[in-house]
Each structure stands twice: as C-alpha cells, then as structure tokens.
Amino acid sequence: SGPSGMRQECSRNRAAQISATNARNEPVAEAAIAELLAADPLDALPAKLPVLPEWADVAVLTPIHLRGDAGALPAEAARHVMTMLAISRPGDPYAGLALVKEACDSRSLADFGWALFQRWQAAGYPSKESWMMDALALLGDDETVRRLTPLIRTWPGEGGHARAVAGLDLLAGIGSEVALMHLHGIAEKVKFSGLKNRARQKMDEVAAGLGLTSQELADRLVPTFGLSADGSLTLDYGRRQFVVGFDEQLKPYVTDAAGKRLKNLPKPGANDDPELAPAAHQRFAGLKKDVRAVAADNIRRLEQAMVNRRRWSGAEFKRLLVGHPLLWHIVRRLVWGLYDPSGLLTGALRVAEDRSFADVEDDTLTLPDEAVVGVAHPLELGEQLAAWAEMFADYEILQPFPQLGRETCQPDETLLSEISAAKIPTGKVIGLERRGWRRGAPQDAGIQCWIERDVPGGRTITIGLLPGIAIGYHEFADEQTLEGVGLDGLDGLDPITVSEILRDLREITR
Template identity: 40%
Template sequence: MGRRQGPVVVEEPAGAEPTVMAWRDGERELWWSRAAALEHGLERDDWVTAVRGAVNLSDLAPEQVPWLFAKGPETVARALLGKSAYLRHHQRADLGRVAAARFELDATAYVLAEAAENPDRLGLLVLPFRGPEVAALVAGWLRHLGSARLWARLWLDRHPECAVRALVPVAAGKPGRARQNAEAALRFLSAAGHGPIMTRSGEQALLPAGKNRMVLEQLPEIRTVTGGIMPEDHVARLVTALTRSSLDDPPEPAPGDADRPVPLVVESSAAAQPAVRAPEKELAELIASADRASLAGFGRAMLDQWVTAGMAPAESWVLLAQAHLGDDATMDVLAPLVRSWPAKSRHARAVDGFAVLATVGSEVALRHLLAIEANMSGGPTNERATVYLTQAAAARGLSVTGLADRLAITHGLETGVRVDYGSRSFRVHADEHLVAHVVNADGRMLARPPKPGVKDVKPAAYQQFLQFKKDLRATAVAQAGRLERDMVHRRLRPARDLPGVLLPHPVLGPIARRLLWGEFDGRRLVRALRIAEDGSFADLHDDSADVSADARLGIVHPADLGADLDRWAQIFADYEIVAPFPQLGRAMVALTEEQRAATGLPGSGTLNAERLLALMRNRWHGDGFHINSRVHNRLARKLPGGLTLLAELSPGMPASAYLTTGEHAITEIWVDEAWSDHWHPFRRTAIGEVDPVALSEALVELYAARV
C-alpha cells in the first residue's frame, strides 16, 4: 500500500467494523505451505474419531493438533479453533500460519489469543487480519523492545486507514494505557508518511499524556558548588525536571521475517535495552550547579521515601533519576534493592534498576550488575540483566568476560595489606590457593597474627584480619566458579588478556595459573597450553609456545582433549598443580566416532521420582506426551547451536511433574533442532553435531541422576 500525503480524516468513530482478511499476493499460499513442516508423528486410525469427540483443542493429544490443522476434518477444525486458548507447541508460528491460511476468519480468535500471549514470537500471525480489535492489540506492541515492535509497524503500515478509524477515538478518550498505546500508534503512522491524523473536528489526535508527580517533603538541603544552599525555587525546578526522567527511545525493532520458514525472532528480554535518557538542558545545568555528594544524598533520600511509600509506579521516575543524581554510595544502596525486587514480583522495577546501574557505568555500579546477573536464576528478567551488562561492556570495547576480569576485586593485595596494631604490624601474604597468612618481623609465616596485647593500641586489627581472610576466600571461590562457568560455556579471551589482566591480578592470577588453557578456532581446540612459572605458555611436550596476542584463549574442558587427556593430567601431577575446580579430573562423557556419527544413543538405567524432579529443577524439563494422555515421555535440555538433547522415558511422568512416582527407564538419548516438537518418527540429527563440552556436561548430569 502506498504512503498517503494528505491527512487521514476520521468522519465518525469506528463501531462494529468487521475484521476482514487482507492477504498480500502469494502470502496465503506461502503460509499454507508450512503445513508440510508441521510434525505430528505417525497418524493413527482413531484420530478422526478423537477429534470429532473433542470439545476444545486442549482435549486433544498435542500431536493431533498440527495434524488437525494441516489435514484433519475441516469442519471439526473450524469448530474447535474458537473454543480453546493456545497450546504450547514449539511450532506455534507454523500452526498459526497454517490455521490462518486454511481457515481465514474462523481462525481470528485463535490467532489473536496466540499473538497476545507472545507478541514477539507470534505477533506475525495478525499481519493479514484487518480490523479494530487487531489495531488495539498491535498498538500496545510499539512499547516492546523485541520483534513485536516490528510486527506492529508492519501491520500499521499495511492497514493505516483501519488503524486510524479504530485508534483515533481511543486517543481522544480517557487517560490510561489504551490511550497511550493509541497515541503511540498514531504518531508512528504520521511519522511513517501517512499524513497528519485528524479527527472530524480538526483537532489533532495526538494528545499529551498526563504525569503523576510525587509530593516530596522532608528532603535534605542541596549544597551548591560554591558552598551555599540551593534556593527552594531551584530545588523545585530540579524536582520538576527529574519527574521527566525516563528510559531512552527503544532501539530499532528486532529482526523478524514473516516469510521465513522459521521466523528470526528476538524476545523483548533479549533485545537491545534502552539506557536512561540523558538529562535535558535545564536539568543538566541544575545538576552542574550542585555539589555532587550533596546531590547524591538528596537522591538517596528521594529513593528511600519512594521505596518506603510502596514504590508507586507513577513515581518510578525517582528510580530512573538516580542515573542523574547517584554516586557510588547510591549504587551500594540501590543494588540490594534491585536484587530483591524480582522475588517480590517487581520485575519492571528491577529492569529499571539494571538500566540505572548500566547507565551510570562506574566500576562500582558494574560490579553490582555483574553480581546480580551471576546470582539470578534464569528467565526474562535475568536475560535483561545480561543484555545490559553486554551493552555496558561493549561501551568499553569489552565482552562481559573481559569486563568481569577487569573489575574483579583485589582486596588491596596489589598494593600490600598489613595488620597494624599500632605498636607493631604484620605483612599479609596470600598463598597460591589464596589463603591469607601474616609474616612476622623475622620472616616466619603465621596462619594468623598473634592476639593483641596490652601495648597494642589497635586491637580491632585482629578481627579485621579474620574478616579479611574470610572475604578473600569468598572472592576466590566466586572467581573460581566464574572461570568454571567460562570453561563450560566456552567463553574466550584474547591471549593478550592473560599476561595483561589475569596473571598480574592478585586473585585471578593464582587461579589462572592452576588451569589448563587452550587456543581455540571457534569452538574447536587448536592446542592446549599450560602457563609456565614465568608466565609464558608451554605445550604438551613442555616446550615454550608462541601465542599471538589476538589468539582466542579459553579454559580447556577434558572433553576437548581426547587422547591427550592422560598426558596433560600427568604433567599437572608432575608439577603438583592442583586445579581450583575439577578440570582434568572432571567427570565427563567422551563419545567414539561411531557414536558421534549416530543419530541416537541407547538408553540405560532408571530415574526415580526424586531424581527426576531434581533434574527438572535444574536445566531439564518434561517434553512430549503419550498420545491420548497427559504423560511426558521424555526429558529435554537446551544445548548450544539451536539444538535440544532428549532422553526418552518409560513409562513417563504426569504432566504435573510433582505427581511423579515410581521409576522411569531411560530408553534412548537423541538430539533434535530446538524449534521442533520432536514428533517426527525418524531421527535426523547426528550426535556429533552437538558441542562435545555441552553434551558431556548434560550427559554427566543425566547419568549421575540414575539409580
């Protein structure tokens, strides 16, 4: 559809405008062709009877639904489409496209329910549907960060007249979320070249939204840079300007091609995240006139008042304002709050907190963000923390791993730490295992300093040393755990970072020296390398190895080493190198070439209910169903590269996993594409396509759970 040059005028409010189909040339045929990709396993003779007796789609076995949409009885499928909410197939985009192509308007309720449930992944389904209900739905997607924004833009650009007729009355109506959504959609249409959007009266429909403002009382005075006190009218202007604190405009929509066999989709939680918008000119001038420490204290008092009052969403600008007002002390106050909010279902506030920490970007702020991200469980909120970290690291020209290396705390060991009693002092020394000792005047190493005597004027130094020792040990454990995760997830560093960052670091250095490193080409190990006593690299033959500064180094997993594993284990034993976590002696599963060429592995052993649940609390989940039942017949675990590891179970566990009892035999282990529903009757992916480290870690976890 071409762009409009003149204004789009709404003569009267949209009433009962019907939804219609508006296919592009060839689009319906393209969507219908996805029927060939829908998986449903082997058909059974009783499926026709089963679907005719169903009242809702949820009454069917999941395998029967794609069969019904693709080639089941048409009258039954049409009747069931409007009587059930979504089913959680992996191929939901294909299910929706096939349903829309085959049943058109009869699929409207189904398509809208699917798109509303997951706009990023399924919003493409509404593109050929033209109607006011669709307009209201997609208008809200412009606030998303992921692919939903693209689907909204495509729909609005494709159906502008329908959008205007549906949304102008809403934009001129009572304040609220619906009005804000309508205004955003109309602004997009106007900016996209469809002309000014006018109501019948000639007034523009883009109405400014109101803003609730927090009443601020009993806040501390703000000192100015000249030593005076900021006048009350300036404070009032400052607060008024702070109420406009907001996140920056979202980045451009995430990719998502509706015509691709598997749409290239980015969830909002994984899309680029907006920083806090830079202060306006007036706010910047007022901030520049204030003493920074005093201004930060003023901001913390506002934050405390907002949190104590219940964190009203209308005053959430107080949180975002900390990006303009806060200092490192503010970040120390804010970080524990942000860490606690997801558990209290304050996910939106937590994300705003991530934005503040990332926007401030100081070492203190980013250390807090690193700690938050490392200690959160999975899920969309944690994904946003990871994205904010990635963006903050990229702003410094680093990966998250490189940022974490550079921000690892040193506890002052690089400049020297002493236990000072006043009358005498002791130098603190950390050994290769990062256990803190003290060295007395004659050079002897002591596990701890002698207890203070009557002549020691600073006796508290003794307890301070014990706390230092405890803190250093905790840091060593945390950093070793981080490097172990680097090994498992194949996080690589440029070779220059080892001598330039890790080895000189008083905490990371002793850990890195006790690990086997390797030069990688992508995920393939080129050669393994030991860090010699002088900091150079040594190869398997204990010869000096030259490594380019740009080479990509990672911590070697034993699954990478093949026949060289025993030799490397012997070298480490000869040098009495004790790894900070299981590395060369790590439990692993190494497959033969024949096994890697196969499309499945024979199962063995059983899992009882307790161990099944333990796996599902970790990285595994139930998958698949027995036909005409609600019993999971397999476990699944996500792998790198868009793959899934599957373990077939017999007899299988109820869909409500916590009702699981008895023992379940592992009958087969195989691999499939993650986008699949895994119902095809023949295996199609070689085990060798899986990264050997990821496969080993998953199989070790599965085998260890067997009874």
Template identity: 40%
Template structure:
C-alpha cells in the same frame, strides 16, 4: 496479519512481543499507550527499536499535532516525545527522521527542530510533592575542589532525580561530572534508604537515583535488595527496576552484579532482561556481551597492592589466597576474621576497618562466583581469546589467580600460566604461544598431556577454581551415537533442586516437561517427570529420554553433536 493484530489488540499486554515485532502503525500506537507499565515497556522496546521507522510514523503525528482541544492530550504528547528520545538515545535518530520525512517537508523541518532542542529544558511533568518525607540531613555532594553544594542546589538535584525517573535527564550528566563519585554514591544511597524506611511508597525515582548517581555502595546495596525482591511476587516489579538501575549505574561493580543476577536466576524473563540490558551497554561500546564483561571485571582496588586495615594499635593486611578466599595477615600469621579491638585501639577506626573488610569480602566473593561460571561456560563453548585479551586476565589481581589455576590449550599444546605470567607445558618447559588461547577440556584434549599436567598441579599444590583436570567425561557407545534418543538415564530419580539449578544462567530453559539446551546449531531436550513447574526443591523428579534435534527441529543422531557438549549435558544430569 491484520486479523492477528486485531486479536492481539484485544489483550495487548499478553501479546507485547508480537505487537512490537509487526510492522504496523496501529500496533505501535497501541503499545505506546501501555508503556507506562515498566514490564510492558521492557518487553516492547527491542521490537519497537527494530521497527523504528514504523514507530516514528506512529509518533510524529502526535508530537507535531497543533495544540487544541481536539488534539492529543499533554500526557499523550509527552509520552510520544519520550519515546522519540528513548529511540534516539539508542542510535535510531536517522530512522526517526526518515519517518518524519514521509509526512512532508514541514514535518521533516519540525523533526529537525525537535532533535536540536535543549535537553535541559524538556522533561516530564513533575508531581508537586514526593510520597515520602526526605531526610533533613543528606550526605553532601562535594565538587572536585572540595566544596559542598549549598542547600538550594541540593533541592534542585532532587528535582532533577524526580524528573529523570527511569529515563534519565541531561542535567544529571553535568552534575555527575561536577561532583566526586564517592559523594554522589553516598548521596544517592541515603535517598534510597529514606525511601526504604518510608515503606517503599509508589515513587520509583529513588531506585533509579542509585543508577543515575550511584557507584560501588549503591551497586552493593541495591544488589542485596534485588535478591530479596526476587523472592516474592510483590517485589518483582521493584526487582526489574533494580536491574535497570544497576545497568544505569554502569560501574564495573554494578555490571558484574547485574550479570550475576541474570546467571543466578531460574526465570527466563529475568535472564532475558539482564541479557538485553547488557547487550545494549555492550553495543554502545562496540563490544559483545562477553567482551564487555571481561573488560569490566572490577579490580576492587587490589591492583594497587594488598589493602591495610588500621585499628590504631593493630594493623592487618587483606589478602586473597590461591583458593580465592579473602583472609587477613598480621604479624606473620593468617587470620580468617578480624579480632576484637583492644583497649588501645581507636573505636572509630576499628568500626571502619570491619565495614571495609566485610564489603571487600562480599565483593571478592561476588566476582569469584561470576567468573567461575563465566570460565566454565567458555570452556563448554570452546571460546578462544587473543593473546592481548588474555593478558588482561593475567594482569588482573583476582582473575590472574584464577587463570593460574586452570589449564589452557594454544597451538594444540596443553599449557599452564606460571607465577611470572608466562606459559609452561606439561613438562614445565616454557613456551611462547602464537595462536588463540582456549580452556582445556578432558573430553577433547590430549589425555597424556593432561595427566602430566595434573601431576604438576599436585606437585606445586595448585588449586583449581572449578573441576577441570579431574572433570568427569561421558562418552557415547557406538549404538548411542547412532541414535537420536539417549535412554541411559531413563527412570533415574532426581531431586527438583538438582535440576532447578541447571536453569540458572540461561544454559538450560524449561519447556513444559522438558529441559532444553543448545549445543551449537543443535538442541538437546531432556524429559523430566512430573515436571519442574511449581515444584518445591525436595520434590522427586524422574529423568526420561534425551533427544537431539537440528536447527529445523528434526531428530539427529547424537554422534553428529559436539562430543564435548554431549559430555557436559550428561555430566549436568549426573554430577551434583
């Protein structure tokens, strides 16, 4: 191990994950020197958190060293203190205290003082000025009793945001509790726009301000920028900071957009960053990543009824159809878009109505896209829910529509959810379920019941949010099931874009000239020639053999794999 560490330390940025995983004080100190780089920090943090005692052994001598010319610099000391705070916020204070105790009673007592200090009085050194001009007029920060904070207080808020950077600052928690969410959201977004108009200089704090103070507006706007930054190499670092800011924002809208950013990305490192951010948030709330997501799907205000847009002389009700598309309803007719204002209308009201409609339409579309993916993954994995968890879907103004368009299996019975939120079987007879609830799949469930349910859906004109009842099913022949290599697609031509889309969301990963996916304890590898690395979307590709492996990497017959999963893999490679 010592030799491996020596080699890794020659090129530490290339071996961040290895160095963060080994139990070495020397490796930990080397990494901590590099963690001013946000990409290094992100890659190192999971491993450093797992080895918190070792990291503490590396940090305490720096933090507790007496101030002198021969001692650590103020910058090094601050970096070490910052990492102690980062790990403490991840629930690792006990491990850090154990590390301090190994240096004796004096160090143990000093650690106790360190963890009891006032967080408002300890923060990073602050540069004298920002690298861009702040706006003269910013949206007011308004307290809950309707008072706007004075100019002097605004200057202090900006100082706190600059101090907070990516890590946060305790004073911002108090501020966020004192002002209205709407005013904090508008204030943070105005700061971000000022930074953007200035050419996005080196200052990072305006990005993170959208996380520390932002809400729906910041989440929507930052998500738009993240999409753009992801398309060019120069914007990748900003994209990663934007994802962190969405996580810090913490609103349901922000977390759905964060989750969707990971799902639409074809890059494993972006998917990994998003998953780590969501796992951290979920763990802090005692949930899994999927449970977190399902509890935070935003209602977008629709639980209070259909919103009404007012032009002055005209009013329009916003609705979401069974097709999950937003439309307008006025005077008994459906409208797909807002009409132009009349002379009798109020121009300001009309402008606000158009902005509200555009924002709501975009938010609904974002939720629907994410939930379609989420439920399809749940169907593929046979995920099941308790009745209590399922009722959350039924009661949700958007998910309820999606749930009614899908077919479910409970107690081995094929069921649907009716308009009243109850269950009915394929003969339209009411049924009260007792067991856990999962999505039906034609590869494994009662074909006769599914056929009758399909006829029922046609009679009632129920639209499905994605192919389920008419989903293509692929079954193996006896010969194919006995083999560890599937040859049925060998030589099949494909466009690169049809295969690249499989990388979105992390279901598949790219390994050299292979696509790889997991089916429970097994892995399936698909040969792709010449390979997707650096391939443009219309480039011609050719499928090769498909291999099945067990957890030890040994080839196994396809017949030992989950037949639903095998059908889905073969569908992925043939249905576009």
C-alpha cells in the same frame, strides 16, 4: 505554579544560594552559582509542574553540599532539585540538573538521592512518584549500586518484578564497572528466572554498544579490589603486618610477616596503631564479602569456557586473565591449551608463580600475542593428561574445578538407561541452569516440560521432564524423570559435548 512560577522560585532559590555563599566568603562556589544563574536552563518546562509529596520533606533528607566545602543548599533549593528530578525522564534529564551536578558535591547528591528513595520505599513505592527510581540513576554512584542491588534481587518475590526490571535499567544507566559487575551477577545468579533473563538482555545490550560479547564484557568487569600486581594485599597494623592470599576457590587467607598461615586475622591489640589496625581489620572483613560475591561466578565462568571451548588471543589472555590480580589465582591452577585456526589443540601450558609460561616438561614457553588460548578439556589433552596430572600433584596445585581429574563419559545403552530410569529431585534439575541449561517455555498451567542446552553447530539438545516444573511452585513435584535421553539425540555431536551432557545428567541422577 506554571513555568513563570518555577522561574520565580528558582530566582529566589538562586538569590538564597548566592547570599549564603557570600556570607561564607566562598568566591569559587559563588562563581558556580552565578554560572547556574546565567545559563538559565529552565525553558523546557511541562505545562503543569508536579506536586511533591509531603513525605518527601527535605528536612529529613541528607543535605546537598556545594563543592569546595562551601556549605549546603537551603531547603528550598533542595526542593527545586527534587522538582528537576520529577520532571526528568529516562534518557532525557532536565537541563538544569547538569548545572546542579557541576555546582554540588557528587557524593552528597548521591546520598540525597538515596535518602529520597528510602522515603519512597517507606511510603510503599507509590507509582505516582516512580520518578524517584530514575533519580537514583541521575544522581547515583557505586555506593548507590551496592545499596540497591540486594533490593533488586528480592523485589520479584514481593510482587515487584516491574520495579526490579527498572532497577536493571538503572544499573545499566549508571554504567560504571561496579554497576555492570552487579548487573552481570544478577544475570548469572538470581532465583527469579524472569529477572535473570532480563538482566542477560541488558548485559547483551551494553556489550553490543561496546562492540563486545557479554562474556568479553564480563572479562573486563572483574574488580581488582585494590590488590597489588602480584595478587596480594598487605594489612598494616603499625607494629605488625599481615599478607592476604587466595586459595583455589578465591577464599582469602592471612599469613604473618614470616609467611606462616594463620587461622584468622588477629584482632587489633593495645600495641597496634590505633588508626591503622582497626582500618586494616575492617578492610579485610569487607574484602572477604566483596570477593565472595564474584568468586563463584568467575570460577563457574572459566569452567563453562572449557566446556564451550571459548578462546582468547594471547594478548587478551595475558592482559585480562594472567595480568588480573584476583583472577590469576585461578588461572595458574589450570592447564591452558594452544589451538590452531581449525580449533585443534597444538600444545598446552600452565602459568608459573612468576607469571611466566611453562609446558608439561616445565620448560619455559613464549606466548605470542596472536596465539589462540583456551582452558584445555581433558579429552583434548590425550596422552599428555597423565603427565599434567602428575606435575600438578608434585607441585600440590589444587584446581578450582575438576579439569585434569574430570569424569568423562561415552554414550552407551547402560548409562543412558540408568539416566532415563532415575527419579531426580526437582531441585537438582533446576541446578543444571548453573551449567548452561535452560528450562523450557511454560506450557499449559505454567508447567515447564523440558530442559534444553545449546550445542555447537547452532543445535539445541532438548530433554523432556515428567511431570514437569511448575513456575513459582516447585513443590508441584518433588521428583522428575528425564525423557528422550538416547543415542539418536547425541548423534553428530563432538566427543567433548557428548561427554559434558552425559556428565551433567549422570551427576544429578546420583
């Protein structure tokens, strides 16, 4: 069947659509189909149309529903939609798909695309039909993202690295906040370094397209999870209500109407509303799962912001951090510094329960939009460190990561000798990647012989590994020895950078 055959098939399909619509007396859907007819976007066809695989039988796929409850497309029409997907290319979809998406329910199109993908998955991902991955990007939504991301994370371990990389392109192509949130999650934490690096590249590309850095984009991608402005969530059981709060690790907890903290959210009972209570209980279960997916990444991100001395304007700080209903639970448990243009600390503040700002004397502060704000490092706080620690202890404020009580290190020969002499489990060395370190490029036999970390001034600190880490075979060596840890390598670095490098190395030697 050539282009003329395609047109004939589409004409028959359109007639069937209109007939089915007329039978249901749905003039709105009929108008949509009529527009599809009139537009005739079928001129750009390949010389030979692809043959759809037998396993992609539309009879087993989720029906595609027309908008406005006008019924479902006939099976032949659904098959034509598959042909449109098969002749589309990334960034260059077949023109008729835009009209299909206009006439059909978006959720049912996403479900159809996912059902099609599952058939491809069950068939063993045949490369001839790899267009089905592109189909997910063309028809997918946030639910598609939630279903696909766990597969992307595991595919490299099953010999599917190229397919996982295509999945990253798909997430970036869908481009919603949820899709980019999951892309950022892969960039921050996945056990396959190749996939992690590609995800970081995609995040950089997306951010650059928006005129942002990847970290600035990440600030804007933290979901609110439907929390109220004060960062809480009320669960309505009908006769009973419960309030969800969050601790310093962003773990949700529940209090009753009187404010008493409960061990667990009670299960719906006979006296509760039969619809509200089960829905509220299910929502809390989903909230715990969703928040757990972003909590550790965002706590680690703020800790790295302290270490790397990232700054926000006062306006960004108030809007993106203090004003965020989830993040503010961590923000109010930290001491924030105010900085002059040269980067020197000029003052410090905390965020109070009512989102106002207070200094170490607990006096209210006004934060100008043009102020420069960052997570204060204990070495910057100097003589004020003890006073801030006392205040946080008085208010019983627990911190999400060590800040006021953070161990600081100065270089001396004894400490450097201890680090150099230690036999360190390979897993602990790999764990440094969560703190901004990278493993070096593979050398002979795929051995990574060093770890490295960027430092201010465009420099990179490199620490040798003996015997090194074998890619994909961590059992190659159970332990590593660090080489090149000396005063010369730390010369010229500022005290905070030196302290953080030595703190990292000291922790993995214990």
